[in-house]
Amino acid sequence: MTAPTDATPATDAAAYDLTSNISPYLDLHMMFPLLEYIDSLISSGSISYNAMDVAQARLELLKPTHMVDYAMDIYREVHGENAQIPQEMEDQKAGVFKKLEELKDGQAAFEELCRNEEARANLVSSNQWNVQSITSNASFGITAETIDNYYKFAKFNFHCGDYQQGRDMIENYLSLFASPPKQRKEDGDDEDDELAGGDDNRNSSEEEKTGNPNMYYLTSVDTTLLQVLWGKLSCEILVEDWEEAAVALVAVKTAIESLASSSKLSPLDALHQRTWLLHWSLFVFWNDASGKGLESMVDLFTSEKYLQAITTHAPHLLRYLTAAVLLCKRRAAKKAGNNSNAEGRRLLRDLVKVMKQCEYSDPIVEFVEQLSVKFDFEAAQSQLALCEKVLSTDFFLCKQTELFMEEARVFVFENYCRIHHKIDLTTLGEKLAMDRNRAERWIVDLIRNALLDAKIDSEEGCVVMGTGSTSVYEKVMDRTKELTARSGGLVVNLRSYMNDVKRDKIRKERKAREEAEY
Numbered sequence: 451m452t453a454p455t456d457a458t459p460a461t462d463a464a465a466y467d468l469t470s471n472i473s474p475y476l477d478l479h480m481m482f483p484l485l486e487y488i489d490s491l492i493s494s495g496s497i498s499y500n501a502m503d504v505a506q507a508r509l510e511l512l513k514p515t516h517m518v519d520y521a522m523d524i525y526r527e528v529h530g531e532n533a534q535i536p537q538e539m540e541d542q543k544a545g546v547f548k549k550l551e552e553l554k555d556g557q558a559a560f561e562e563l564c565r566n567e568e569a570r571a572n573l574v575s576s577n578q579w580n581v582q583s584i585t586s587n588a589s590f591g592i593t594a595e596t597i598d599n600y601y602k603f604a605k606f607n608f609h610c611g612d613y614q615q616g617r618d619m620i621e622n623y624l625s626l627f628a629s630p631p632k633q634r635k636e637d638g639d640d641e642d643d644e645l646a647g648g649d650d651n652r653n654s655s656e657e658e659k660t661g662n663p664n665m666y667y668l669t670s671v672d673t674t675l676l677q678v679l680w681g682k683l684s685c686e687i688l689v690e691d692w693e694e695a696a697v698a699l700v701a702v703k704t705a706i707e708s709l710a711s712s713s714k715l716s717p718l719d720a721l722h723q724r725t726w727l728l729h730w731s732l733f734v735f736w737n738d739a740s741g742k743g744l745e746s747m748v749d750l751f752t753s754e755k756y757l758q759a760i761t762t763h764a765p766h767l768l769r770y771l772t773a774a775v776l777l778c779k780r781r782a783a784k785k786a787g788n789n790s791n792a793e794g795r796r797l798l799r800d801l802v803k804v805m806k807q808c809e810y811s812d813p814i815v816e817f818v819e820q821l822s823v824k825f826d827f828e829a830a831q832s833q834l835a836l837c838e839k840v841l842s843t844d845f846f847l848c849k850q851t852e853l854f855m856e857e858a859r860v861f862v863f864e865n866y867c868r869i870h871h872k873i874d875l876t877t878l879g880e881k882l883a884m885d886r887n888r889a890e891r892w893i894v895d896l897i898r899n900a901l902l903d904a905k906i907d908s909e910e911g912c913v914v915m916g917t918g919s920t921s922v923y924e925k926v927m928d929r930t931k932e933l934t935a936r937s938g939g940l941v942v943n944l945r946s947y948m949n950d951v952k953r954d955k956i957r958k959e960r961k962a963r964e965e966a967e968y
Contacts, residue, residue: 463497463843466812471766475729477684478511479611485511487845496843502528516609518543546610553606556599559592560584564622581626597626601678608685617685624678628667631660664704671705673714676723679705683730692737696746699734702727703750724759728767735774736846744778747771752800757807765810769840772815773847775801776857798822813837817858821865827881834858859884859892867904873913875906886911 469484485508491497505528512521522535563569573579584592604619661667668675679702686695710720735747750756751771760767779794802822805815813836820830837858841851859882866873866881879889890906893913897904904915
């Protein structure tokens with residue numbers, strides 16, 4: 451993709467485009483929505499990329515996939531409607547149909563069993579819905595190769611662009627390795643079980659061990675099943691089922707940490723996996739911005755292992771972490787109750803620490819740094835003007851542009867109020883990029899919604915801030931926040947010291963006995 455060369459307004463937007471930074475960590479199919487969004491920006495004149503360059507990039511991405519018809523359409527878009535389709539593409543199309551039929555025939559027996567709801571329910575209820583039990587039952591005519599072909603067929607459908615079919619098949623495949631909790635029986639059945647004897651019930655409950663609920667109840671995981679979970683997450687993202695995608699995201703994260711903790715993934719491989727997960731999570735979190743998505747994103751991005759991935763492999767993700775913190779800090783403070791801003795301040799303190807570890811900057815990051823670290827309101831104001839352009843041209847952030855600008859103005863106001871008791875409305879309007887009347891209405895709304903401890907002096911045309919004193923509750927919570935962790939560390943150190951003293955005492959007693967014997 452060719453970057454613009456002329457010094458136009460669109461140049462700035464292209465300079466802050468992160469598509470090339472993000473693309474190495476995405477599945478090829480996930481790139482198509484990003485390129486479509488860039489096409490829309492080109493059409494509106496918001497970015498000065500060349501439309502033919504974008505079409506050529508899309509064509510290159512399609513080559514490894516099986517979406518040959520789509521690739522042919524893009525080829526005509528690049529070379530003209532009457533262009534002759536290369537023989538290579540025609541051969542690829544024929545090969546795709548041939549392979550499709552082979553895989554379809556090779557997995558047909560298991561697909562038929564999956565569709566037989568009665569037979570499947572009986573196998574599930576008798577704990578026989580697993581690879582070993584199904585393949586050992588000759589009446590099904592299903593071998594391990596049949597089940598393997600079923601998974602390959604699911605992947606093939608995915609690469610053909612049939613994400614819904616691929617998702618359904620992956621769900622069936624995963625269920626073979628899962629052990630979900632049994633459904634509760636009816637009251638009458640429970641009474642019969644009690645009459646049958648307590649010993650049988652205890653034996654039954656021991657057999658019914660359930661898998662990990664955070665990982666689709668899988669009883670165990672290896673690197674092969676991890677790839678299947680990645681496929682499940684990819685399908686959920688591409689069909690835009692964000693609720694299920696959030697579940698799949700947790701499953702992949704759980705699998706990665708399980709394999710890393712058991713040394714089945716090397717530390718370097720685990721770091722790479724976490725980096726990929728952070729990038730895929732952008733689709734999930736930024737499409738659930740109205741719910742708990744952003745809070746979950748902040749928690750994930752600031753956790754130790756994932757923060758390491760950001761600082762070493764993906765410092766550009768600081769943009770999304772910064773935007774998320776700014777958007778959810780007031781919400782977090784509101785949840786804390788007691789009109790406390792302690793939680794919001796904690797989020798900002800943690801963000802500033804991350805900023806110091808990342809060699810990355812853009813208007814969004816720079817805006818927060820100018821306010822939180824340097825307290826340079828003029829520089830922050832100039833960066834805020836650029837933020838709107840960056841937000842509107844970012845695939846993940848574009849839907850939050852209006853909300854971000856509102857939160858950014860509140861952030862400017864909060865910081866300005868920390869160093870001023872009385873603020874002129876005209877001056878405040880300049881700081882917030884508003885005229886005096888609009889700034890006054892905005893302040894009134896904040897006061898009315900109990901988001902600001904202040905009053906407006908109409909005669910002097912200024913805002914008079916409240917005392918802003920920190921409550922005793924807030925002070926106590928701030929100072930005791932890490933008390934449990936520090937106490938735990940103290941206990942561990944004390945136990946270690948006592949063990950050392952005990953060993954030293956035993957050593958001295960043994961030495962004294964040896965000397966007495968001689």
